[in-house]
Amino acid sequence: MSDFPGAPTAPSDGRNLPRERPEAGAAANGPLRVLAAMSGGVDSAVAAARAAEAGHEVTGVHLALSANPQSFRTGARGCCTIEDSRDARRAADVIGIPFYVWDLAERFREDVIDDFVAEYAAGRTPNPCLRCNEKIKFAALLDKAIALGFDAVCTGHYARIVDLPGGGRELHRAVDPAKDQSYVLGVLDTDQLAHSMFPLGDTTKDAIREEAERRGLAVAKKPDSHDICFIADGDTQGFLARHLGEATGDILDADGTKLGEHDGAYGFTIGQRKGLRIGRPAADGKPRYVLDISPVNNTVTVGPAEGLDVLGLTAIRPRWCGTPAVGEGRYTAQLRAHGEEVPVTATLDGEELRVRLDTPARGIAPGQAVVLYDGTRVVGSATISATERRGVPA
Template structure:
């Protein structure tokens, strides 16, 4: 096959490219320029897509002896990922930009361009496994290394995208990958992993949003509607947040408060005690399936964060919407997060949380009796 190896400049994509090449495929390395004003150097281990990263990727490609190109997708990234991120927070939701980048950039814009140029597949350094069934279909599964498993952020892939995707690192651990990079003489063998949100290089999401949206003062209220503080913009808060709430301590009983709701329409942040955070009924939109959509009510595992715990659940697909009932309450689930469904290690699909509520006491008791 002719394969585009997406090379970020990190150790994972470097080893992934090497493995695809050694498997006998014709490989071309591609670095995605996603920033319209790329920094020269990284800030610590935060961020990615700097000029330094592009240089690291090029040096690996040179060592492998494969062609290397930089594809400018900065405008598409700004529109589909960065602008979407701002709009979601402005609407009181908490998005996951990594899922949006995988859906819109790496396995849409990049894959579409690769296919248009005559390539057969895209390989990345994600830690996940593709399993081929006897009928030729492909399934997405968790990686063997649970600490590095990235199947959650790949839960937005559909069957067609999965058929054109290669994940050579799914059967390895991170120490094994770093050792292989060292043995191959890659200069990135000890390069730190990028983390957090790549385009918020300093990690200060609230400050980053404030610079784009400006201050929008409003009230912080408790669950009864009583004003207990002030804020500079409801977009700077997310459900489950405890710190930086701007509360008037003199009006409280000393117990900690958490964000229960971000009411963007009224520019209010609602806070309350931790016990009110638990939810067990989710409605998701923008459902995506890694294979056929499930029929009827199915038993699954539901994961709500990239490295969060999988919770037993039942789910029902309804067109573009997904209804999920968790077997136990989970705290801090915010609209805009993604829920990814699993059947064992297999990724079934995903949806974006639109509503997160509690089952009534009676319905919860009925569920517990079953």
Template sequence: MRVVAAMSGGVDSAVAAARAKEAGHDVTGVHLALSRNPASYRSGARGCCTIEDSNDARRAADVIGIPFYVWDLSDRFHEDVVEDFMDEYAAGRTPNPCLRCNEKIKFAAVLDRALALGFDAVATGHYAQLRTGADGLIEMHRAVDHGKDQSYVLGVLDQDQLRHSMFPLGDTDKPAVRREAEARGLLVADKPDSHDICFVADGDNAGWLREKLGDRAPNHGGDIVDATTGETVGSHTGTYGFTIGQRRGLRLGVPAADGKPRFVLDIEPVSGTVTVGPRERLAVDHVAGTRPRWCGTVPERVDGTVQLRAHGREHRAVVTVEGDRVAIELLDPAEGIAPGQAAVIYDGTRVVGSATIAATRPVGVGR
């Protein structure tokens, strides 16, 4: 097959490209230029978006012995990922930009261009596994290394995208990938992993949003209210600086009566009110989802598990589907679940699909 290997400049994508070539495919390396001004995104060798990363990807392609190109997708990335990130926070929601990038950029814009150019598939360094099911559909499963598993951020991929995807690292753990990179002579073998949002240069999401949103923010400040007493216990300069479940950085002027920490329970972007309260009030046992994306056949009901954060644990759940609405009853309650996040649904290790969290219901509250 003719394969485009998406090369970020990190160790995972370099080894994935090398494995694809070793498997006999005709591989071309492609680095995605996602920043209109690379200096405005994260600096340093962190695995995404910088000039250094582009150079690292090019050197890796030279060692592997494959052609290499840079595709400029900065305008599409800004519109579909960065603008979406700002809009979601301005609306009081908490988005996952990596998941959106996979949906809109790596497995949509890149795949569309690759297919138009006559390629058959896109290979990436994501940790996930693909298998052909008994019904002939392509199934996506968790990686062997559950600690590195990235199926959560791939839960937006549909069947057509999965049929044209390759994840060569799904059967390997990260230490083995680094050892393999070193054995192959790839200079990125010891390059640090990327953890922060690639377009927030210093990791300060609130500061970045404050600068970028400007007058687009629905408010520039408001009250922080205690859910237990109804008392105003602080103030803030913008709801986009908060997310459900947050404990640090609240700067509350009035301590809780029991002396325990308080957490963000609710965000109301129009009035600017941020509600805080005790940790036990974070627990939810029902999640309402919208905008579902299914990896295969649309289910009516799934008795399985859901993952509600990129690095969160699985929760046993009963999922029912009616059109574009997904109802998730959590048998294991979850804490700090924010609208805008993704709920990824699993049947064992297989990814069934995902939905965007629209609302939650606290434990003990009726329908």
């Protein structure tokens, strides 16, 4: 693991670095010093290649996020193995750019893994990819990059940045709706957006793979990573059980009748249907779903599908990608990473965002993020703290 020879000394995890940053201009303002985050996948490799081809001075960096990385990936899951690091290095060699590995495993554990476990223990449903973007790639990594004299961080996210004629930048959806990742980038603030570069936002995934082949990148056909990168086997419940231990509790009907027992409320998510281990069927014969998770009394409440309908929500800790929302406004909102947009009325009251949905949405839980859009433009993001639902108040 090494830093750049002769570079200014900086803390290894990127904390406590200067916040003053020179404005990073668009490509038209001249070449930039760009730090390209290279995961070892095809997207980040092509993003780095495009940045270099555009004339920028690019350096590749792979983030070592696991304290004990596996040698090889398990199927298509994960993105933090030794194999991924080697793939990133080979891609950097083909592109012809310097390459380094930065150890951010401790910071990742504190800000992403520990947060993930704590949120589930509190009965909430976190999005670790969103937290990683906020705390690692566009906080720890970007802060360290700026301290070392870089102008911008380049990633393989599918999103677009629009430079405004009068100055400033906007974050927009990618042209490929199937790959759009603007939802998990909604946590970026104006300052971070000013130093970000997303070269893939105008291209489809199929075209990216074809381009990788033309460029001679060996990762052209490498499978995408899926699920949660630090749970390589995909067994989230098993991962949580190892960290939180077994905690037997009751599974209740909406009227409080005990239907069964569970080994830990953290093993359930709002809207879950399978694996409930309920001893008897509902009186109406219809499926039952998880409606509520209470860590206080360690209970899981189940009921009919209509009990999942969310009519409104309250969200906290808003982060704005540009001009903050003021008062009441009409937007569309995305409530899950792969969810559809829904029309909403959003009202900002201090640091609390209240959102009223035009039509009910199902399976929305505290801990998830609500991201507001104005057309394709990302307005901002906030963390859902409570929902207003039919049947079970949260």
